[in-house]
Amino acid sequence: MTAIAKEISTLLSEHRHDIWELWNKYLIVRAKSVVEVVGVDETKARTRTLLDNLIHVLPAKDDKTNESYQKVMEVLAKVSRRMSEQNMTPSETAMFILSVKEAVFPVIQEHFDDKKFADAIITVNHLIDHFALTTFEVYLDSREELISDQQNAFREISVPVVKVWEKIIMIPLIGMLDSERTQMMMEVLLTALEDMQSKVAILDISGIPVVDTLVARHLITAASAVRLMGAECIITGVRAKIAQTLVQLGVDLGGFTTCTTMADGLQLALELTDQKIG
Amino acid sequence: MGEVTILNIGNNIIVPVQTELHDEDARQLQTDILKKIENTGAKGLLIDVSAVSIIDSFLGRLLVETSKMARLMGTETVLVGMKKEVVLTLIQLGLQMKNLHTALNIEDGLALLEKMITGPSLSRRKDEKFRK
């Protein structure tokens, strides 16, 4: 295999300019969107670097310490990252490196006999597929980074704390309450209790569409945390439907004060803190 | 020992925990508190943990047990000033300390003790059965 790899390397080296032109032509015709994102000049520069280094990598296979190998990885990482940021699809991203085959194979076919041809194709395929997978990994990585950034931003705005009265704070919960949001909500809630030295926290669940066992467990967790801090927790917005589901599911919210309307909750909170309106 | 001061003010015992306790210190503190109750006949016990940065399952359990023991001796316990990070950690750990009374700070804690000792309050109605 090594012998053939060297042979291919020499062959490609001889035809590097033709291959490079063919590759670029292919990219411009068949993967226009990719070229648009990367830019025509840059595409040409990138493909040039990639091709030169690929030729060097061939005899070394996927030896990770090889200088050319690292160079290829570096260029591919840059390109994939860019594509991911520009909302290109994974196939478009992988296309960038995979398309080099379209330019390399004809040259190999022309110069090698049938038996060698098969070996050569396997060798080249192996290497390029390996690199294509890498682009995919980088693409996924930067996607994940993007998603987690967005999630963080979303979480930060998704838990507002309202000081409704002296010593009384309220958190309106809207949307789904999963364990991560509960964690976030508890942090915000306890920070507010600590900072404002509030005695009562009202959790309003009017905006939660479905309250199942899991959501109920999250609510209990949050209410327990409030209690451990030394404050009272009142859960408001318990509609008929929610009351029905909770009892049918056998969920016990018994330890915590609950009521239907915000108004009732506020009234109770005022009593708990010995306050009156007006 | 003697690192943790146990104060006796009026009808209450106040324990401001100022250092990180290791397990034996904590056990010793429990004994000291109970002895103090025995000697003074205090009606209320207030433990201030606002300076404690770590409460693990051992210390958490010890606090809950101390409050149960104090109740057997006719003394109500309030734990005050737990840091929010400590609360979140205890919750995640699965330790809810259900039967422990808590307050945000010493002032609120003393007020709560007063209410618990002198009469039923709106918020603590369900605890009445424990006291009778």
Next chain:
Amino acid sequence: MKSSENSNECFEILISNYEDIILARQKVKSFMQKTGFSVLAQTRIVTAVSELARNIVVHAGQGKMSAYQITKKRNRPGLKCVFKDQGPGISNIDEAMKEGFSTSNSLGLGLSGARKLCNEFHIESAEKKGTTISIVEWL
């Protein structure tokens, strides 16, 4: 651990009594402070360290904790603590990991709790051969 690409050992503490638990807690805490972990993360991990160090004292008598600074992809730093002892070991790990399981009249929140408090948790143990537990927290 496969997610870590390299690691530097920072410190090692022999654990054989209750004072050592406090020492382990303090060292981990100051390390996390320096690395820039949030107070909440510090509290969670130091609590886990406390549980696992106590396990060594109670069940094995002695052992050691080694702490490493590790880094992941994109240079995300992390802390890895390894607790190793030559104690009696755990015959049924699944059972020992259950909440409420205890052989020492404790709450049984040590192992199960520590697992919930950190990002990654790994346990290896065989009867009479000791126990190795590692925990990882990423910044």
